[in-house]
């Protein structure tokens with residue numbers, strides 16, 4: 528038996544307002560979530576899978592109009608024609624209270640209950656799929672806790688849209704623990720909600736497949752579904768299948784050893800060539816950032832717009848690479864070191880080192896960020912907001928980055944003020 532597990536299709540997500548940028552390949556970006564969803568169905572049919580399971584957030588939100596729903600029904604109908612059953616739950620983005628329209632589903636598709644855990648048995652496959660969707664956007668109960676134990680005679684899959692046991696800066700959606708999931712005796716937990724693919728456990732398998740298409744520049748790398756192969760009632764293979772049509776990538780270039788602008792541009796061009804190869808036939812969207820204390824700093828900053836245009840020009844020549852954003856974060860070589868020995872800088876630096884090494888001290892600051900986060904719109908807090916990486920705010924990693932950046936900023940400001 529083969530199962531194709533996907534989640535977070537986010538059909539018709541506007542993809543991070545990218546289309547607002549000058550020169551953006553608007554049509555390709557706008558259609559990306561639909562094309563990736565078509566690839567999901569293409570894969571199911573080509574691989575002759577036995578069932579497709581979707582763990583929530585099929586839609587990005589309420590349909591703009593019926594075309595969003597009609598598109599999805601069209602894809603389900605292709606699977607229906609191929610004789611492939613589909614089991615779906617809703618998530619926070621497409622909770623029953625959010626999507627106001629509905630259309631009749633094809634006979635192959637089961638949308639599990641939002642009110643209680645529902646067990647769907649597919650007799651031909653000796654398969655049970657257990658799941659519960661979201662009645663409303665915010666679900667703070669541990670839904671999995673109420674899922675029934677596995678029927679020992681069936682291969683049982685649990686479907687759940689969840690933030691699992693949470694992370695700092697991540698609101699709890701249907702929170703639960705690996706132990707709770709394990710206690711049910713299921714063979715595979717098909718999760719959704721976290722957009723980065725992650726295999727949480729292998730006994731039993733607990734998998735976030737990630738979304739099928741990155742939605743903005745921080746959702747980088749391959750995106751797709753997970754193909755699960757079962758033999759004699761046991762999972763024997765779990766493979767990531769890329770489905771994305773637009774591949775987001777970060778392109779950070781350290782210009783420390785580069786003498787001039789030409790050398791920097793040449794290096795960026797090389798990186799674009801590598802990105803081109805990694806992306807295959809997809810459109811590659813690169814967020815370019817130049818860092819380092821570089822001899823080329825003055826020349827780059829003399830005409831930052833000219834440099835940005837040059838990078839975009841190089842991207843165009845790389846064929847199907849689009850430079851979404853170009854950030855200059857270089858500094859003058861030498862200057863900074865002069866200030867590292869400054870008395871005030873030394874004191875601040877020592878405090879930063881102390882904070883970085885003492886998580887307890889950082890917690891105090893994380894608390895202040897919590898207050899900030901509660902002031903953000905609910906949508907932003909859920910991770911639905913595209914412009915701010917709100918999920919990272921207050922994480923230890925984020926705080927450590929802020930500390931490092933503040934040290935560099937102080938030194939840069941001193942250096943700039945001295946010239």
Ligand SMILES: [Mn+2]
Nearest residue numbers: 584618619720
């Ligand atoms: Mn979600």
